[in-house]
Amino acid sequence: MKSFRLLALAAVSALALLRPALAADAIEAKVDALLAQMTLEEKVGQLTMASNEKTLDWQAMETGGIGSVLNFATPESVASLLQRAHSRLGIPLLVALDVIHGYRTIFPVPLADAASFDPAVTFRSAELSAREARASGIGLTFAPMSDLAHDPRWGRIVEGSGEDPVLASAFTAARVKGFKAGGLATTVKHFAGYGAVDGGRDYDSIDISEAELRDRYLPTYRAGIDAGADSVMTAYVALGGVPATANRHLLKDILRGEWGFDRAIMSDLHSIQEMVSHGTAADGADAAVKAFLAGVDIDMDAGLYQHHLADAVKTGKVPLDLIDQATRRVLLLKAGLGLFDQAPLDPAVAELKLNTPETRTAARELARQTFVLLKNDNHTLPIPDAVRTIAVVGSLADSQPDHLGPDAGIAHDDETVTLLKALKARAGDRYNIVYAPGCDRHCADADGITAAVTAASGADYVVLAIGEARDMAGEGGSRADLAPPGHQAELIDAIARLGKPTAAVLYTGRAMALEAVAPKLGAILLAWYPGSEGGNALTDVLFGDVVPSGKLPVTFPRVTGQVPIVYNHLPTGRPADPTDRYTSKYVDIGIGPLYPFGWGLSYTEFAYSEPKLISDKLAPEDRLTVRISVRNTGTRQGAEVVQLYTHQRVAERSRPVRELKAFQKVMLAPGEEKSVELSVPAEGLAYWNAAGEHVLEPGTFDYWVGGNSGATLGGHFTVTAGSRLVARAK
Numbered sequence: 001m002k003s004f005r006l007l008a009l010a011a012v013s014a015l016a017l018l019r020p021a022l023a024a025d026a027i028e029a030k031v032d033a034l035l036a037q038m039t040l041e042e043k044v045g046q047l048t049m050a051s052n053e054k055t056l057d058w059q060a061m062e063t064g065g066i067g068s069v070l071n072f073a074t075p076e077s078v079a080s081l082l083q084r085a086h087s088r089l090g091i092p093l094l095v096a097l098d099v100i101h102g103y104r105t106i107f108p109v110p111l112a113d114a115a116s117f118d119p120a121v122t123f124r125s126a127e128l129s130a131r132e133a134r135a136s137g138i139g140l141t142f143a144p145m146s147d148l149a150h151d152p153r154w155g156r157i158v159e160g161s162g163e164d165p166v167l168a169s170a171f172t173a174a175r176v177k178g179f180k181a182g183g184l185a186t187t188v189k190h191f192a193g194y195g196a197v198d199g200g201r202d203y204d205s206i207d208i209s210e211a212e213l214r215d216r217y218l219p220t221y222r223a224g225i226d227a228g229a230d231s232v233m234t235a236y237v238a239l240g241g242v243p244a245t246a247n248r249h250l251l252k253d254i255l256r257g258e259w260g261f262d263r264a265i266m267s268d269l270h271s272i273q274e275m276v277s278h279g280t281a282a283d284g285a286d287a288a289v290k291a292f293l294a295g296v297d298i299d300m301d302a303g304l305y306q307h308h309l310a311d312a313v314k315t316g317k318v319p320l321d322l323i324d325q326a327t328r329r330v331l332l333l334k335a336g337l338g339l340f341d342q343a344p345l346d347p348a349v350a351e352l353k354l355n356t357p358e359t360r361t362a363a364r365e366l367a368r369q370t371f372v373l374l375k376n377d378n379h380t381l382p383i384p385d386a387v388r389t390i391a392v393v394g395s396l397a398d399s400q401p402d403h404l405g406p407d408a409g410i411a412h413d414d415e416t417v418t419l420l421k422a423l424k425a426r427a428g429d430r431y432n433i434v435y436a437p438g439c440d441r442h443c444a445d446a447d448g449i450t451a452a453v454t455a456a457s458g459a460d461y462v463v464l465a466i467g468e469a470r471d472m473a474g475e476g477g478s479r480a481d482l483a484p485p486g487h488q489a490e491l492i493d494a495i496a497r498l499g500k501p502t503a504a505v506l507y508t509g510r511a512m513a514l515e516a517v518a519p520k521l522g523a524i525l526l527a528w529y530p531g532s533e534g535g536n537a538l539t540d541v542l543f544g545d546v547v548p549s550g551k552l553p554v555t556f557p558r559v560t561g562q563v564p565i566v567y568n569h570l571p572t573g574r575p576a577d578p579t580d581r582y583t584s585k586y587v588d589i590g591i592g593p594l595y596p597f598g599w600g601l602s603y604t605e606f607a608y609s610e611p612k613l614i615s616d617k618l619a620p621e622d623r624l625t626v627r628i629s630v631r632n633t634g635t636r637q638g639a640e641v642v643q644l645y646t647h648q649r650v651a652e653r654s655r656p657v658r659e660l661k662a663f664q665k666v667m668l669a670p671g672e673e674k675s676v677e678l679s680v681p682a683e684g685l686a687y688w689n690a691a692g693e694h695v696l697e698p699g700t701f702d703y704w705v706g707g708n709s710g711a712t713l714g715g716h717f718t719v720t721a722g723s724r725l726v727a728r729a730k
Contacts, residue, residue, distance in 0.1 A: 154478055
């Protein structure tokens with residue numbers, strides 16, 4: 001019990017940013033006093049989370065039989081809920097919600113944030129989102145999603161930070177810290193490996209070796225936990241045939257044991273019940289016992305703890321001390337949030353803190369940094385000064401929901417600035433804007449293409465809005481075909497035949513397969529789902545007020561058949577050779593991606609000097625440090641993301657052909673040159689071997705520095721000391 005209390009105190013310390021007044025010892029004393037007075041049924045109630053559904057057990061809610069809720073979203077609904085919810089001992093209700101990339105003001109989706117290659121962007125959007133949600137009575141967000149995604153067919157790739165563990169770890173940590181700075185408790189999800197579902201099909205199985213799990217997938221979750229995450233959510237998937245919700249290796253050995261995490265662990269929605277479908281539990285009662293004994297503290301909306309856990313204690317299947325420990329974690333979370341001393345929620349007061357000028361200004365500024373210029377032939381962008389008539393084609397240009405993207409909180413569609421609205425506002429008396437949707441949001445038919453061609457034929461310039469409607473992305477949004485959906489290829493082809501300068505604005509929550517359409521477009525600006533101020537931010541970039549600086553956090557394939565395709569793949573014994581049929585490639589498509597990881601153009605140009613190593617011989621306690629000069633050789637101010645990649649030539653286990661190790665974004669005026677230093681501890685070159693050891697081996701490493709994962713400048717260095725064991729799996 002002494003060691004448990006020490007871990008509990010650590011959990012209280014992790015909530016320091018959230019705690020309004022109580023000191024850690026006062027919180028401990030309060031929780032101890034409550035726990036001593038609680039009945040078994042009241043303790044189980046604290047481990048029960050219920051959703052705002054017709055089946056909600058209001059009697060249990062009103063008598064303390066439910067400890068937390070989700071999907072009460074508006075200030076009005078939360079205030080009404082809190083007025084009805086009561087507990088014999090005055091234990092407050094925890095209100096949780098998916099605050100993913102905004103609450104009322106919506107910011108760019110998380111995958112877009114990662115494209116900024118600047119964690120400060122995601123920190124700020126998370127902080128402002130949390131402020132709005134906390135003012136409205138929300139205490140916990142089910143974010144950040146820390147799942148690494150290697151298959152863009154998976155709809156939920158939009159919620160994460162892409163395919164690279166170093167980049168995704170940095171953004172996971174920043175989102176945790178941002179949410180906490182804004183007053184929300186956080187949930188790292190989905191533990192673990194959810195982004196590796198077979199075929200990109202949501203909820204499907206995963207098959208990851210232990211070494212691969214530790215090298216690629218676990219670091220992102222660990223980054224969130226180290227940043228102070230308050231809870232962890234399990235994944236729907238089964239790892240090695242064992243559902244994550246009852247996977248003792250994940251929850252007990254790694255999360256609790258190796259990482260020392262002793263805050264709350266919760267299931268995903270209904271995932272305990274779904275163990276029956278997995279074939280690892282006979283019924284709901286069996287599933288409840290197995291999930292709880294594996295380490296899951298909170299049952300999200302399955303109702304199985306509520307109905308079975310007390311009986312399991314009485315029959316000896318579940319020890320009472322484990323119930324006490326789980327209840328303590330929940331109470332510590334609530335106390336750390338200040339819920340015991342929270343004043344009644346006034347919806348009118350909350351409303352004044354939503355959608356403020358501060359959040360709107362930030363939404364516009366942050367969105368500008370997430371756009372990626374994929375292509376820009378003949379300086380199609382920015383829109384030339386001589387242009388007078390602009391044809392805006394594509395229904396996505398005027399669709400408010402599709403600017404917001406999935407998981408858009410309680411946003412009001414009518415508060416969203418679309419691209420068309422922003423262009424019209426910008427036009428004034430200088431430009432003539434004509435608009436033709438061409439087809440509906442899903443481009444399900446081609447009936448409007450002729451009218452769109454007619455509208456565009458009289459214009460000097462065409463802005464073509466293409467991509468995915470928001471319901472094509474997000475949870476349940478897995479797609480088998482990553483090409484522009486519906487009849488968009490026909491629309492693009494028809495507009496291209498006019499010969500007008502055409503810039504495409506691409507709305508999406510994933511990497512798309514664009515090889516068939518990209519040659520027909522002068523420029524492609526990747527907008528993602530840009531949020532409440534997306535239209536204004538896009539207009540700022542289209543007209544050149546702001547220079548795009550985003551980089552791809554995911555690889556863009558040529559065609560869907562190349563998927564999964566990632567830059568940091570393992571080598572093969574027969575690397576791709578276009579002159580040799582019997583090498584690893586497709587015979588009907590070009591080798592490599594259309595746009596590689598880290599890719600992104602600018603309205604200016606950058607030149608790199610030869611990189612220099614501080615030392616080309618490293619001991620395990622040293623740091624790899626590379627210096628390089630970057631010069632803006634163009635005529636406009638712009639930002640470049642300098643990226644460092646490495647490769648271990650020989651190892652016990654094949655190492656990826658390249659791995660991102662460090663990155664830095666630098667702003668340069670025309671003609672300006674800056675020296676950039678990228679550094680990583682030598683231990684950052686270690687990997688997990690088949691024996692469960694994290695080792696740094698001696699040998700030769702290659703390195704490259706540049707503006708994307710195809711960088712060619714570089715050299716090599718050596719790790720000189722004997723093999724060093726960095727860590728060992730328990």
